[in-house]
Amino acid sequence: MAIASAASDSSARIEPLADPEVRLMLEVRDGNAAAFEELMLRYQKRLVTVLEHLVGKRGQAEDLAQEVFLRVYRARQSYVPASKFSTWLFTIANNVAANAARSRSRRREVQVAAAEGDDRIATIDELALAASGLMPGRQLDKAELREVVQAALATLSERQRLAVLLNKFEGMNYADIATTMDMSPQAIKSLLCRAREKLREVLEPYLERGERPASP
Amino acid sequence: MTDIQPDPSELRERLVAYLDGELDGASARAVEKLVAREPQVERELRQLERAWQLLDRLPRAELDPSFTRSTVEMVALAVEEEQRPSASSGRLRAAQSLLVLTILAVAGFSAVRFWPDANHQLLRDLPILEHLEAYRQTSSIDFLRRLEKASLFADERVVTAPTPEATLTGIESLPAEQKTELHRDYERFVHLPPEEQRRLRTLHIEIESDERAAELTAVLVALQKWLKQLSGIERAELMALDADSRFERMARLRRDEARRLDAKDLQAFIAWAEGCLGRLAQQRPDAIKVRPNDVPPARRREMTARAAHELRLTHPFLFASAFNDPGARRELYDTLSPSGRRQLELAKAPEERRLLLQTWFAQAFSPQAMARAAQLQLPEEKQTELKRFFQTQLDPAQRAQLLNLPADQMQRQLRQRYEQWKRGKRSDGP
Numbered sequence: 001m002a003i004a005s006a007a008s009d010s011s012a013r014i015e016p017l018a019d020p021e022v023r024l025m026l027e028v029r030d031g032n033a034a035a036f037e038e039l040m041l042r043y044q045k046r047l048v049t050v051l052e053h054l055v056g057k058r059g060q061a062e063d064l065a066q067e068v069f070l071r072v073y074r075a076r077q078s079y080v081p082a083s084k085f086s087t088w089l090f091t092i093a094n095n096v097a098a099n100a101a102r103s104r105s106r107r108r109e110v111q112v113a114a115a116e117g118d119d120r121i122a123t124i125d126e127l128a129l130a131a132s133g134l135m136p137g138r139q140l141d142k143a144e145l146r147e148v149v150q151a152a153l154a155t156l157s158e159r160q161r162l163a164v165l166l167n168k169f170e171g172m173n174y175a176d177i178a179t180t181m182d183m184s185p186q187a188i189k190s191l192l193c194r195a196r197e198k199l200r201e202v203l204e205p206y207l208e209r210g211e212r213p214a215s216p
Numbered sequence: 217m218t219d220i221q222p223d224p225s226e227l228r229e230r231l232v233a234y235l236d237g238e239l240d241g242a243s244a245r246a247v248e249k250l251v252a253r254e255p256q257v258e259r260e261l262r263q264l265e266r267a268w269q270l271l272d273r274l275p276r277a278e279l280d281p282s283f284t285r286s287t288v289e290m291v292a293l294a295v296e297e298e299q300r301p302s303a304s305s306g307r308l309r310a311a312q313s314l315l316v317l318t319i320l321a322v323a324g325f326s327a328v329r330f331w332p333d334a335n336h337q338l339l340r341d342l343p344i345l346e347h348l349e350a351y352r353q354t355s356s357i358d359f360l361r362r363l364e365k366a367s368l369f370a371d372e373r374v375v376t377a378p379t380p381e382a383t384l385t386g387i388e389s390l391p392a393e394q395k396t397e398l399h400r401d402y403e404r405f406v407h408l409p410p411e412e413q414r415r416l417r418t419l420h421i422e423i424e425s426d427e428r429a430a431e432l433t434a435v436l437v438a439l440q441k442w443l444k445q446l447s448g449i450e451r452a453e454l455m456a457l458d459a460d461s462r463f464e465r466m467a468r469l470r471r472d473e474a475r476r477l478d479a480k481d482l483q484a485f486i487a488w489a490e491g492c493l494g495r496l497a498q499q500r501p502d503a504i505k506v507r508p509n510d511v512p513p514a515r516r517r518e519m520t521a522r523a524a525h526e527l528r529l530t531h532p533f534l535f536a537s538a539f540n541d542p543g544a545r546r547e548l549y550d551t552l553s554p555s556g557r558r559q560l561e562l563a564k565a566p567e568e569r570r571l572l573l574q575t576w577f578a579q580a581f582s583p584q585a586m587a588r589a590a591q592l593q594l595p596e597e598k599q600t601e602l603k604r605f606f607q608t609q610l611d612p613a614q615r616a617q618l619l620n621l622p623a624d625q626m627q628r629q630l631r632q633r634y635e636q637w638k639r640g641k642r643s644d645g646p
Contacts, residue, residue, distance in 0.1 A: 020529035033449040048277040052389055066287045070440040073291045146273045168271050200267040
């Protein structure tokens with residue numbers, strides 16, 4: 001989706017000027033360089049966090065985040081506030097990440113095991129193998145638990161993962177996620193439902209063993 | 217619709233929507249009734265919720281200020297490119313300049329002796345190259361006269377840039393750092409459209425032949441020095457303005473600078489602002505979500521900056537009142553030096569005080585100020601990437617040129633080249 005239409009097709013319409021960041025972006029449009037740096041400061045960690053969990057590599061996430069900010073700046077003069085700033089920003093991030101994924105796929109740098117249209121990164125068996133250090137009866141410590149959760153996230157498709165990250169980390173509602181990902185709210189509802197069910201399916205056995213080590 | 221359908225997948229969608237707060241009141245109540253009635257549903261809901269909560273364990277990215285700096289530099293480069301008309305003849309110009317630069321980089325300026333035309337041109341353009349930023353921003357000689365009349369840069373004119381003798385020997389005798397800067401400006405100059413190059417040369421002749429040449433040159437030198445202190449984006453934004461707006465923007469920036477605090481007063485101001493916002497965060501937790509006092513001292517300045525920026529946008533009146541309070545102001549006044557106090561005394565009207573505090577805030581908490589303050593090293597991953605770029609993408613002459621620079625300048629230039637290369641790679645991509 002083009003940037004301009006991303007800004008104008010929002011199904012999650014709000015009073016844009018009520019969003020302080022939209023006001024900052026309007027300052028950027030009017031030539032205030034400091035306002036752009038302020039927006040960067042506000043979003044850079046959030047953006048890199050989402051992108052890192054999406055693409056799985058920190059360096060690549062930083063590159064993509066820079067590309068997103070560059071696109072935001074280049075689009076400043078045609079910026080029309082039609083949705084929350086965060087929705088607009090993550091729409092651009094989604095496009096940038098999708099382009100990068102297509103490019104990676106063309107270069108055959110990633111092995112994609114497609115299943116029903118989902119580009120899964122790890123199977124449950126692989127996850128079990130990755131977490132094989134978790135012996136029954138042993139309390140999960142923080143680092144281990146984090147690894148398990150990361151691996152569980154990796155079992156989701158890229159679309160599921162993005163929807164989960166936007167919902168969980170950015171607190172976006174279904175309508176905003178739908179705008180960001182260029183899908184209908186109903187499709188997002190189903191996507192998130194499948195994602196959460198998958199997470200439950202993967203994480204629950206580990207939680208069960210961790211909490212009740214004596215159980216057979 | 218409030219009835220729960222038996223279809224398990226639809227039921228699950230409802231449970232998830234319930235957890236996400238996406239159901240209307242009636243539907244939510246229906247789910248709650250069902251959960252109370254059916255232990256199986258209650259168990260599923262609990263498990264979904266528990267798995268979701270575990271995502272809080274996922275790490276959040278921590279970035280060092282170099283990320284912000286390199287993004288800003290990248291954007292600044294893009295702005296420069298936007299302003300450069302896409303010249304189809306650019307390839308030829310680029311090829312020519314590459315040839316000159318390669319000779320310069322490999323064999324030094326003396327090698328230009330063997331290329332008389334380039335030699336002659338380089339020496340002729342030398343005064344422009346040395347003050348390229350200032351020449352580019354000077355739309356006409358009248359613009360320069362206007363700056364002189366307004367005395368915008370009067371206090372900086374005492375420092376004059378050392379000008380090398382306009383001979384090859386003069387250039388060769390420059391320190392390595394200055395020579396490198398000249399290389400870079402030369403590169404920028406030859407990439408300008410021919411009409412812009414002609415404009416700059418004409419402007420230079422006009423200045424030299426003006427009856428007030430010495431005064432105008434002094435303004436130009438001071439302007440160059442001042443422009444170099446701005447960020448790349450700020451310079452690019454100035455360039456994008458017409459002459460009148462550019463003059464107004466420069467005047468405003470200079471006014472803001474005149475209000476700046478010295479290093480000691482700046483520390484006093486930061487401590488005072490942290491205290492004010494910390495107190496306000498306790499009194500109005502609804503207005504300030506970030507609490508500067510709850511974080512370790514190392515991160516307090518960043519948190520204060522966030523809280524201040526947030527508050528300025530969401531509760532502008534509360535923000536102003538926090539600092540307009542006479543008691544708080546007195547507290548600040550007592551910690552400032554006599555010159556800082558004088559500035560506070562001069563700002564009598566609320567609007568003047570607001571502008572003064574805004575300037576001090578930017579000085580203390582703007583992204584540039586934060587980046588300067590932090591001075592953190594690049595993360596290891598980025599360092600490895602830069603090292604690889606240095607070894608594989610630069611030729612021996614370019615590497616030698618970088619290695620001749622002081623460490624901090626070498627880092628900066630290496631990063632700039634890296635960003636340019638990376639952007640070039642992206643635009644070549646599919």
